[in-house]
Amino acid sequence: MALVEVKVPDIGDFKEVAVIELLALPGDTVKVEQSLLTVESDKASMEIPSSHAGVLKELRVKLGDKVAEGTVIAVLEVPAGAASPPPQPSAQKNEGAAAPAQATAPAPSPSPAPAGQGQGEGGLIEVKVPDIGDFKDVSVIEILVKPGDAVKVEQSLITVESDKASMEIPSSAAGVVQELKVKIGDVVNIGDLLAVLQGSGTASAPEPAAPAPAASPQQPGTIGDSYSQSAPAATADRVPPTAALPPHQPAAPGGSLPHASPSVRKFARELGVPLEEVKGSGPKGRITQDDVQAFTKQVMSGQAQTKASAAKAPAAGGGAALGLLPWPKVDFAKFGPVERKPLSRIKKISGANLHRNWVMIPHVCNHDDADITDLEAFRVATNKENEKSGIKVTMLGFLIKACVAALKKFPEFNSSLDGEELVLKSYYHIGFAADTPNGLVVPVVKDADKKGVLQISQEMGELAKKARDGKLGPADMSGATFTISSLGGIGGRYFTPIINAPEVAILGVCRSRTEPVWDGKQFQPKLMLPLSLSWDHRVIDGASAARFNAYLGQILADFRRVLL
Ligand code: CAO
Numbered sequence: 001m002a003l004v005e006v007k008v009p010d011i012g013d014f015k016e017v018a019v020i021e022l023l024a025l026p027g028d029t030v031k032v033e034q035s036l037l038t039v040e041s042d043k044a045s046m047e048i049p050s051s052h053a054g055v056l057k058e059l060r061v062k063l064g065d066k067v068a069e070g071t072v073i074a075v076l077e078v079p080a081g082a083a084s085p086p087p088q089p090s091a092q093k094n095e096g097a098a099a100p101a102q103a104t105a106p107a108p109s110p111s112p113a114p115a116g117q118g119q120g121e122g123g124l125i126e127v128k129v130p131d132i133g134d135f136k137d138v139s140v141i142e143i144l145v146k147p148g149d150a151v152k153v154e155q156s157l158i159t160v161e162s163d164k165a166s167m168e169i170p171s172s173a174a175g176v177v178q179e180l181k182v183k184i185g186d187v188v189n190i191g192d193l194l195a196v197l198q199g200s201g202t203a204s205a206p207e208p209a210a211p212a213p214a215a216s217p218q219q220p221g222t223i224g225d226s227y228s229q230s231a232p233a234a235t236a237d238r239v240p241p242t243a244a245l246p247p248h249q250p251a252a253p254g255g256s257l258p259h260a261s262p263s264v265r266k267f268a269r270e271l272g273v274p275l276e277e278v279k280g281s282g283p284k285g286r287i288t289q290d291d292v293q294a295f296t297k298q299v300m301s302g303q304a305q306t307k308a309s310a311a312k313a314p315a316a317g318g319g320a321a322l323g324l325l326p327w328p329k330v331d332f333a334k335f336g337p338v339e340r341k342p343l344s345r346i347k348k349i350s351g352a353n354l355h356r357n358w359v360m361i362p363h364v365c366n367h368d369d370a371d372i373t374d375l376e377a378f379r380v381a382t383n384k385e386n387e388k389s390g391i392k393v394t395m396l397g398f399l400i401k402a403c404v405a406a407l408k409k410f411p412e413f414n415s416s417l418d419g420e421e422l423v424l425k426s427y428y429h430i431g432f433a434a435d436t437p438n439g440l441v442v443p444v445v446k447d448a449d450k451k452g453v454l455q456i457s458q459e460m461g462e463l464a465k466k467a468r469d470g471k472l473g474p475a476d477m478s479g480a481t482f483t484i485s486s487l488g489g490i491g492g493r494y495f496t497p498i499i500n501a502p503e504v505a506i507l508g509v510c511r512s513r514t515e516p517v518w519d520g521k522q523f524q525p526k527l528m529l530p531l532s533l534s535w536d537h538r539v540i541d542g543a544s545a546a547r548f549n550a551y552l553g554q555i556l557a558d559f560r561r562v563l564l
Contacts, residue, residue: 001077001078001079001080002077002078002079002080002081003057003075003076003077003078004051004052004054004075004076004078005072005074005075006036006050006051006052006072006073006074006075006076007051007069007070007071007072007073008039008048008067008068008069008070008071008073009048009051009069010069011039011046011048011069015068016066016067016068017039017040017041017066017067017068018039018040018041018064018065018066018067018474019037019038019039019061019062019063019064019065019066019067020038020039020040020045020063020064020282020283020286021037021038021063021261021282021283021286021288022036022037022059022061022062022063023035023036023037023038023047024036024037024050024056024059024074025056025059026056026057026058026059027055027056028055028056029053029054029055029056030050030053030054030055030056030076031050031053032049032050032051032052032053033049033050034049034050035047035048035049035050035164035263036048036049036050036056036059036073036074037061037073038261039067044165044166044167044168045165045166045261045262046164046165046166046167046262047164047165047261047262047263048073049164050074050076052076052078053078054076054077054078054079055076055077056074056075056076057074057075057076057077058074058075059073059074060072060073060074060075061073061074063283064283123175123198123199124178124196124197124198124199125173125175125196125197125198125199126193126195126196126197127157127171127172127173127193127194127195127196127197128172128191128192128193128194129169129188129189129190129191129192129194130169130172130190131190132160132167132169132190135160135162135165135190136189136190137162137187137188137189138160138161138162138187138188138189139160139161139162139185139186139187139188140158140159140160140182140183140184140185140186140187140188141159141160141161141166141184141265142158142159142184143157143158143180143182143183143184144156144157144158144159144168144345145157145177145180145195146177146180146342147177147178147179147180148176148177149176149177150174150175150176150177150200151171151174151175151176151177151197152171152174153170153171153172153173153174154170154171155170155171156168156169156170156171157169157170157171157194157195158182158194160188161262161265162262163262163263163266164262164263165262166262166265169194171195171197173197173199174197174199174200175197175198175199175200176197176198176200177195177196177197178195178196178197178198179195179196180194180195181193181194181195181196182194182195258275258276258278258280258287259280259285259286259287260275260278260280260286260287260288261286263289264287264288264289264292267289267292268287268292271292271296273292273295273296273306274306274307274308275287275292276352277295277306277307278291278292278295279291279295322359344438344439345438346436346438346439346440346441347438347439350439350440353501354498356501357498357499357500357501358498360501361499361501361536361538362536362537362538363496363498363499363534363535363536363537364534364535364537364542364545365496365497365532365533365534365535366532366533366535366542366545366546366549367494367530367531367532367533368530368531368533368546368549368550368552368553369515369528369529369530369531369553370528370529370531370552370553370556370557371517371526371527371528371529371553371556371557372395372512372527372528372529372556372557373526373527374557374558374559375395375398375556375557375559376395376512376527378559379393379394379395379398386454391454391457391458391461392457392461393453393454393457394457394460395486395488395509395512395529396432396457396460396484396486396488396509397453397454397456397457397460398453398556398559399484399486399507399509399556400430400432400445400448400453400456400460400484401448401452401453401456401562402552402555402556402559402562403430403482403484403507403552404428404430404448404449405551405555405561405562406548406551406552406555407428407481407482408428408449409548409551410544410547410548410551411424412424412504412539412540412544413482413504413505413535413540413544413548414428414481414482415481415504415539416502416503416504417502417504417536417538417539418502422539425481427447427449427481428447428448428449428481428482429444429445429446429447429448429479429480429481430444430445430448430480430481430482430483430484431443431444431445431477431480431482431483431484431500431503432444432445432460432463432483432484432485432486433483433484433485433486433497434463434464434467434468436467436468436470437468438470441467441472441477442477442480442483442500443460443463443464443466443467443472443476443477444463444476444477444478444479444480445459445460445463446479463476480500480503481503482503482505482506482507483497483499483500483503483506483507484506484507484508484509485497485506485507485508485509486508486509487508487509487510487511488509488510488511488512488529489511490511491510491511492510492511492530493510493511493530494508494510494530494532495508495510495532496508496532496534497532497534498534499534499535499536504535504536504539504540505533505534505535505536505540505545505548506533506534507531507532507533507552508531508532508533508534509529509530509531509532510529510530510532511530512527512528512529512530513527513528514526514527514528515528529556531549531552531553533545533548533549
């Protein structure tokens with residue numbers, strides 16, 4: 001017997017991808033190419049198979065670890081003589097899978113990068129499948145654009161999936177989609193024509209060039225390139241729930257696809273299980289094979305029904321499990337002209353999450369006002385003093401700091417429900433809803449308790465810019481313990497923010513205005529900030545919520561209290 005180290009093979013330009021699923025345990029006997037773990041970037045998930053057959057002695061990674069090419073992921077005990085590197089996989093042999101994890105052998109060379117685009121007559125650009133390494137005959141499972149859409153360079157056009165990985169294929173050029181050359185279910189390979197664009201005349205991607213040497217960064221236009229450079233934006237396909245959270249969206253599977261590994265999706269397809277209706281029990285809400293099996297059992301035993309079967313049987317309760325009336329079907333065009341527009345990907349993700357949160361959490365909302373007269377004067381003065389630094393302190397920066405103080409005083413607001421247990425967190429990561437052209441997202445200021453208002457404001461500015469540019473990654477949007485949704489820059493008085501599960505409370509703030517406030521002798525002009533605190537009544541009660549708001553108000557009225 002000999003021991004071999006199994007390493008992450010050449011996975012293109014994936015850098016620092018997170019381990020999201022462990023598929024084998026120490027003691028397990030594994031075969032060559034059996035998947036050992038699943039990794040995930042903002043655009044793709046892929047299973048990393050074993051390079052050898054043997055007994056798994058040790059796993060060197062755990063969930064959440066970041067790995068890159070060459071990272072040792074496991075140690076296998078293999079029969080003596082079998083420890084030498086396996087033959088290099090050919091594209092044909094390695095169909096659809098990540099290259100087998102390497103023990104000692106060098107990574108397989110990606111095939112030459114093909115032309116990502118071809119300039120035709122009249123500014124027409126052909127967009128082709130770029131170098132996708134050893135992937136071959138991958139299926140198109142999602143089309144992300146339609147004719148007439150304007151696309152940017154590196155904007156994802158389609159999602160493809162093999163049995164071991166799924167990935168989005170970005171556009172190599174900017175332009176307007178004239179024609180799509182693939183449909184869902186088509187099988188594509190490197191060099192296949194995906195779409196024809198009417199070029200915008202700007203920003204077309206450089207022609208992918210020479211063959212990429214093994215283990216070196218891929219050429220522009222390859223899939224790996226898109227992982228590292230393209231804007232993750234709403235892509236969040238398979239982005240962990242807590243990661244790509246649009247506003248109030250806690251754990252949302254990315255994109256319109258459920259959060260599951262390609263092999264689980266394949267398994268669900270074979271059984272005809274609608275994955276989007278399966279609740280994931282894996283890390284970050286990931287749907288596992290067991291979840292699919294459990295769902296199937298429930299449906300078969302009559303304990304649950306799919307939305308499709310519920311819709312077919314309105315008498316049995318067309319509102320699915322809730323037993324509600326079916327959604328009204330109206331021919332709107334009968335009443336006047338209409339236009340149909342598909343929802344953006346962010347809206348689709350956030351809609352599903354908002355709906356779940358609204359239905360599943362018993363929300364209560366307390367409204368209050370905070371006197372921020374002195375704080376606003378201090379903020380304005382601070383900004384004047386710091387004019388040259390370029391850092392603008394916003395009211396939201398102070399609110400984040402003030403909320404941390406209130407969360408420390410009322411720890412149940414900084415918790416999550418886990419079955420019959422409350423998970424009280426000793427860290428303070430504050431999410432804030434940010435408006436972007438594609439919809440709302442919730443970047444997170446991490447460890448806000450350890451940062452000053454200047455640093456918080458600076459980070460918020462950077463995160464808000466990333467959000468607007470569609471460049472937030474899962475890490476920027478995960479781990480929030482409490483969220484603030486500020487409409488202060490826009491207007492309004494009060495609103496009811498929806499809790500960003502699995503958080504248990506969210507603070508909404510609206511525009512402050514000067515109001516007459518009675519001081520016992522006379523009315524004083526005070527700048528009042530409207531607060532709207534939504535809380536989960538399973539965890540928090542009304543008295544605590546009122547105290548939380550009152551305490552927050554005291555801090556905002558006299559920020560020195562933060563120091564106490
Ligand atoms: N009262 C009065 N004025 C306020 C205010 C308040 N509560 N909050 C901010 N302002 C002012 C700011 O001082 C700033 O004014 P100046 O330009 O004169 O300095 C202006 O409004 C704009 O502020 P801002 O929006 O740039 O900064 P912010 O820190 O308040 O907000 C961000 C940053 C990213 C949260 C914001 O841009 C945003 O996206 N807000 C929308 C969030 C949202 O839609 N939430 C609803 C979710 S529910 O569907």
